[in-house]
Amino acid sequence: MSGIDPAQTYRQEAAELLDQLEQALLDLEHLPGDADLVNTAFRALHTIKGSGAMFGFDAVAAFTHHVETAFDRVRQGDVSASPPLIAVTLAAKDHIRRLIDQSESVDAAAGDAILVRLQAALAVPAADPPEPAAATWRLRFRLPRDAMAMGTNPLLLLDELRALGPCTVVADASAIPPLENLNPGDCHIGWEVILTTPQPRSAIEQVFLFVLDDMQLELEPVAESAPQPSTPASRPAATTSAPVLSTAARPAEDKPPAAVHPETASGQAAGSIRVPAERLDDLMDQVGELVIAQSRLKQIAAASSDPQVKAISEEIERLALELRDTTMGARLVPIGQLFGRFRRLVHDLSHELNKDVTLVVSGEETELDKTLIDRLADPLIHLIRNAVDHGVEASEQRLASGKPRQGRIALTARHLGHEVLIAVADDGAGLDRARIRQHAEERGLLAPGAQLSDNELFLLIMQPGFSTAREVTSVSGRGVGMDVVRRTIDALRGTIDIASEPGRGSEITLRLPLTLAIIDGLLVRIGRGRYVIPLSAIEECVELSAADDNRSRGHTFLNIRGSLVPFLRLREVFQTHTPPDPFQKVVIVSAADQRVGLVVDQVIGDHQTVIKSLSKLHADVAAFSGATILGDGTVALILEVAHLVEHGQQRDEMQQAAE
Numbered sequence: 001m002s003g004i005d006p007a008q009t010y011r012q013e014a015a016e017l018l019d020q021l022e023q024a025l026l027d028l029e030h031l032p033g034d035a036d037l038v039n040t041a042f043r044a045l046h047t048i049k050g051s052g053a054m055f056g057f058d059a060v061a062a063f064t065h066h067v068e069t070a071f072d073r074v075r076q077g078d079v080s081a082s083p084p085l086i087a088v089t090l091a092a093k094d095h096i097r098r099l100i101d102q103s104e105s106v107d108a109a110a111g112d113a114i115l116v117r118l119q120a121a122l123a124v125p126a127a128d129p130p131e132p133a134a135a136t137w138r139l140r141f142r143l144p145r146d147a148m149a150m151g152t153n154p155l156l157l158l159d160e161l162r163a164l165g166p167c168t169v170v171a172d173a174s175a176i177p178p179l180e181n182l183n184p185g186d187c188h189i190g191w192e193v194i195l196t197t198p199q200p201r202s203a204i205e206q207v208f209l210f211v212l213d214d215m216q217l218e219l220e221p222v223a224e225s226a227p228q229p230s231t232p233a234s235r236p237a238a239t240t241s242a243p244v245l246s247t248a249a250r251p252a253e254d255k256p257p258a259a260v261h262p263e264t265a266s267g268q269a270a271g272s273i274r275v276p277a278e279r280l281d282d283l284m285d286q287v288g289e290l291v292i293a294q295s296r297l298k299q300i301a302a303a304s305s306d307p308q309v310k311a312i313s314e315e316i317e318r319l320a321l322e323l324r325d326t327t328m329g330a331r332l333v334p335i336g337q338l339f340g341r342f343r344r345l346v347h348d349l350s351h352e353l354n355k356d357v358t359l360v361v362s363g364e365e366t367e368l369d370k371t372l373i374d375r376l377a378d379p380l381i382h383l384i385r386n387a388v389d390h391g392v393e394a395s396e397q398r399l400a401s402g403k404p405r406q407g408r409i410a411l412t413a414r415h416l417g418h419e420v421l422i423a424v425a426d427d428g429a430g431l432d433r434a435r436i437r438q439h440a441e442e443r444g445l446l447a448p449g450a451q452l453s454d455n456e457l458f459l460l461i462m463q464p465g466f467s468t469a470r471e472v473t474s475v476s477g478r479g480v481g482m483d484v485v486r487r488t489i490d491a492l493r494g495t496i497d498i499a500s501e502p503g504r505g506s507e508i509t510l511r512l513p514l515t516l517a518i519i520d521g522l523l524v525r526i527g528r529g530r531y532v533i534p535l536s537a538i539e540e541c542v543e544l545s546a547a548d549d550n551r552s553r554g555h556t557f558l559n560i561r562g563s564l565v566p567f568l569r570l571r572e573v574f575q576t577h578t579p580p581d582p583f584q585k586v587v588i589v590s591a592a593d594q595r596v597g598l599v600v601d602q603v604i605g606d607h608q609t610v611i612k613s614l615s616k617l618h619a620d621v622a623a624f625s626g627a628t629i630l631g632d633g634t635v636a637l638i639l640e641v642a643h644l645v646e647h648g649q650q651r652d653e654m655q656q657a658a659e
Contacts (some may be wrong), residue, residue, distance in 0.1 A: 010055040012274070014100050017044040019340055021093055025086050026343050032081040041089075042071045043209065048096065050210070054151055059106075060099045066115050067092045070122055085121040088114060090344070134165065134198045140218040142175075142190035143211055149185050152211055158191070160207045165197030194222070277370060280331050287320075287327045288518060288610035292629050294320040295608065299631035321608070324518055328369070332514075335413045335422070336364030338373050342384055342411060349388045356395050356406045357388055363413035368420050372492060372512060376422070379485040383424040383508055384409065386482070391428035391506055401503065403427070419536060420514060425507035431458055431500040439466065458498035462486035493534075493625055495591055495642060521609035521628075523636065524587065525602040527576030530636040532609050532628055533598070537589045537641040541603055544584040558586065558597055567597030568644060573623070591645040598644060609638065623647075 021044040024037045031037060045068040052060035067089060073079050092114050098106045139161070143154060161167055172190040176182070195204065201219065208215060294316055301313035339361050346359040368376075392398075392407030399405055410425040433454070440446035440460045460466060464483040489496055493513055500506035513519065513536065521532035542560065557564045565588060571580060581601040588597050611626045618624070625640040 006055050007057075009274075010051055010057065011100055013051065014048055014060075015097075017048050018093055018097055019337075020044050022090065022344055023340055025090055025093070026347055028081045029083065029086055029347075035075075038071065038074050038081060042068065042075050045071055046206075046209065051151075052100075057100065060096060063092075063099060063111050063115075064096055066118065067096075070118055073122060079122055082121065085118075088117040088121050092118065134196050136194065136196045136222050137201070137204060138218075138220050138222045139193040139195060139204070140190065140216075141193075141208070142172075142216040143187045144214040145186045145188070147187045147211055147215075154187065154189070154191075157207055158193075161193055161195055161204070164199050164203060164207075165195055167193050167195040167197075169193050190216075275330075280327075280370070283327055284331065284518075287324050290320050291324060291518060291608050291610050292631075295631035296633070297631075324608070328514075328518070331369050331371070332367035333370050333373060334364060335366045335368050335373060335420075336361075338376060338380070339364055339411055339413070341377075342380065345381065345384055346388060346409060349385065353389060354394075355388065355392055357392050358406055358408055359384075360408060360410045361412075362410070366413040366415060366420060368413075368512070369514060372420075375488060375492060376510075376512075379488045379510070380411075380422070380424065382482065382485050384411070387424055387426040387428070387506075391426035391430075393429055415514075416511075420512050421509055422512065423507055423509045425505060427505040430502045430504060431461075431498075431506055432502075433457060436460060454500070455498055458500060459496065461498075462496065490642070493640075493642075519609050519611065521607045521638065522587065523604040523607040523630075524585075524600040525604060526570045526574060526600050527578045529574070529576070530604065530630065530634070531570075531600075532607060532636050532638045533587055533589065534609075534638070534641060535606065537591060539588045539590055539595065542586050542588070542597075544586045544599060560588065560597070563595075565595050565597050567599055568647065569599045571599070571601070573644075573647075589641050589645065591642045594645050596645045598639075607636075611638065 021041055024040040024044070028034065028037050028041070045064055049061045049064040049068055052058070052064065070079075070085070070089070074081050074085070079085070095106070095111050095114055099111075143152060143157075144150075147154070158169055161169075170192050172192060173188070175190065176188045182188075197204070204219060205212065205217075208217060294313075297313050298317060301310045304310065343359050343361075346357055349355075350357040387409050388407075392409070393401070393403075395405045398407065408427045410423070412421075412423045412425070414421050436457060437446065440457075440463075441448055443463075443466070445460055445463055445466075446452070462482045462485065466482065486496065489510055489512070495511045497509040497511065498506065499509075513534075520535040522535055522538055524531055524533060544558075557566045559565075567586060570576075584599055584601055585603045586597040586599050587603070588595060590596075607628075607630075609628045612628060613626055614621070614624065622643045623640055624637045626638045627635050628638060630636050
């Protein structure tokens with residue numbers, strides 16, 4: 001436990017609670033009377049405040065207390081969850097995050113200004129409701145045995161009960177074990193409380209919010225003449241000033257139920273654990289090294305005639321693959337963790353641009369490698385900002401064209417084979433083909449009259465500095481964002497597809513691999529060198545006979561079952577000077593709906609490829625996306641399919657233009 005930073009643990013948990021708070025607030029805009037949403041927001045604020053005080057974040061606790069009090073009034077029905085209250089609570093949520101992340105540099109005046117706005121949003125009703133009548137309750141409770149070890153202070157709980165009204169408290173020490181069996185970290189004491197309060201039953205249960213599921217609690221109303229809790233004869237009943245610790249045993253009929261067995265309690269708490277991402281990265285690296293070692297063992301076993309060696313090699317290969325899949329599964333997280341933050345983005349942009357826009361999300365349960373999710377935030381922010389600013393029209397324009405007043409942006413995710421497809425679609429005006437072509441020709445990106453498919457033309461908007469916006473706004477228009485999207489997706493070995501229909505909107509689809517650590521590849525030989533082609537990009541392999549090879553000389557395309565496919569002789573691309581094999585193979589690969597054949601000397605077979613990054617000296621070599629270590633210790637380069645497909649298409653276009 002010495003290596004765990006409590007402050008960092010609090011920051012992680014608070015970040016999740018702040019996300020829950022934001023989602024609840026955004027939903028409350030559309031469902032202001034939803035009690036579950038109000039309770040969700042209140043519980044998040046209550047937890048942030050309580051845990052903040054426990055871990056030394058006093059400024060967070062003090063500020064959050066005011067916001068919690070406001071939502072307690074909403075919960076009690078004194079005020080409604082009005083748009084001004086939701087807006088100022090969203091601003092307060094941002095301020096709480098700043099206090100948690102950088103408490104020393106946060107301007108206190110900014111927090112004071114938010115609290116002033118909060119008080120203004122809490123308009124007091126003209127007529128105060130009558131004070132509810134007080135009722136008397138009897139509580140018998142016993143906390144979980146590990147409550148104090150988990151940070152719960154029983155005295156603070158008793159103080160919260162006293163805050164509800166006058167109460168009498170008596171402690172029950174009958175369950176304390178003999179000294180030799182006593183664990184000082186466990187909570188063995190129970191309490192009986194007689195409480196008189198005007199608050200409802202739910203307010204009493206709220207005191208035990210964080211331990212309610214695991215504790216023993218008996219709560220019943222009693223008549224005002226009900227007797228006070230029994231106390232030892234040698235010690236008077238407790239007053240409201242402090243609890244009394246009683247060592248007298250209670251009558252057998254009043255004895256609380258037996259404590260939960262330790263094995264049962266631990267079993268309930270063993271649902272999940274929090275593991276630092278760095279440990280998962282280290283584990284993934286070690287699994288990668290195991291896969292490399294297993295590949296070497298497989299090669300040795302193939303050359304051996306000992307059946308036991310072959311059997312052991314096959315068993316280790318099976319275990320290594322299962323361990324790889326399990327480790328990769330541990331790194332997969334639902335993409336909903338990323339999608340959730342974009343609701344706030346659309347909410348703020350729609351107010352800033354004075355547009356009525358809603359975000360519809362689907363496929364939130366789709367899982368993706370955490371490394372990919374962390375790096376996808378910026379590209380998706382740029383795509384959504386552009387969709388709101390350039391895609392969705394103003395409300396008046398939409399009504400004039402027969403569309404609903406409210407614009408719609410759809411953010412979806414789904415699995416397709418070994419890829420994850422993430423799409424951002426809007427129902428706006430669509431992309432202006434003529435304007436994109438004109439701007440591309442003016443910048444020299446496109447030759448006048450060049451024939452391009454819609455996807456190829458639309459992809460020009462991803463070029464650095466490319467923008468067709470007529471004016472620059474605070475949101476977009478400088479031609480920077482889409483360039484960031486393209487570079488990030490290329491670095492993640494993904495591709496981009498763009499579809500658009502005039503007057504009906506646009507859709508940008510990101511195709512991404514499930515993971516960046518280990519991929520299934522096809523090992524090929526070109527000359528004396530060996531290379532890996534990602535298996536997800538391969539459509540088929542065909543043989544290139546000597547006759548077909550001679551017929552294709554002077555041309556850069558092959559006839560594959562009636563379809564002309566441009567191809568690259570990788571021997572020429574890589575300047576290999578050894579004689580070619582008599583029967584070369586053509587590996588047909590695809591990227592962004594384009595197909596290219598890669599001519600290789602030999603197809604060796606499938607290969608579990610552990611991706612290693614290239615050095616900075618090779619960062620500009622676009623033909624390769626990384627390297628891997630083979631079983632014999634040599635290095636094989638991993639081909640960058642997208643670059644080779646683009647290169648092959650360019651050569652085909654140049655030849656057609658020359659002819």
